[in-house]
Amino acid sequence: xxxxxxxxxxxxxxxxxxxxxxxxxxxxxxxxxxxxxxxxxxxxxxxxxxxxxxxxxxxxxxxxxxxxxxxxxxxxxxxxxxxxxxxxxx
Numbered sequence: 453x454x455x456x457x458x459x460x461x462x463x464x465x466x467x468x469x470x471x472x473x474x475x476x477x478x479x480x481x482x483x484x485x486x487x488x489x490x491x492x493x494x495x496x497x498x499x500x501x502x503x504x505x506x507x508x509x510x511x512x513x514x515x516x517x518x519x520x521x522x523x524x525x526x527x528x529x530x531x532x533x534x535x536x537x538x539x540x541x542x
Contacts, residue, residue, distance in 0.1 A: 489526075496524030499532040514539055 500516055507513050514520065514535055523531040 492528035493525040496526075496528045496531055497521070499529050500524050500535075503532060503536065512539070 500514060500520065503514055504516070514532075520535055523535055525531075527534065
């Protein structure tokens with residue numbers, strides 16, 4: 453009788469730990485996505501500012517408006533490269 457009770461208790465603890473792990477994962481996964489979006493936004497904005505600063509000396513300019521800010525925010529540095537290529541296309 454004692455052994456069956458201990459196995460049930462061990463299984464209950466294991467199930468509880470698995471549920472805690474799953475709950476923690478479900479809570480932290482969106483935070484990782486938001487963190488990645490935040491880093492992309494910072495890097496994209498910094499790249500826009502740096503390109504415009506260097507562009508003053510070299511004779512080109514990327515307009516900073518709502519659409520360029522959205523593209524740079526979502527895509528980061530590759531988005532700024534895309535904006536630069538779109539600006540230079542004839």
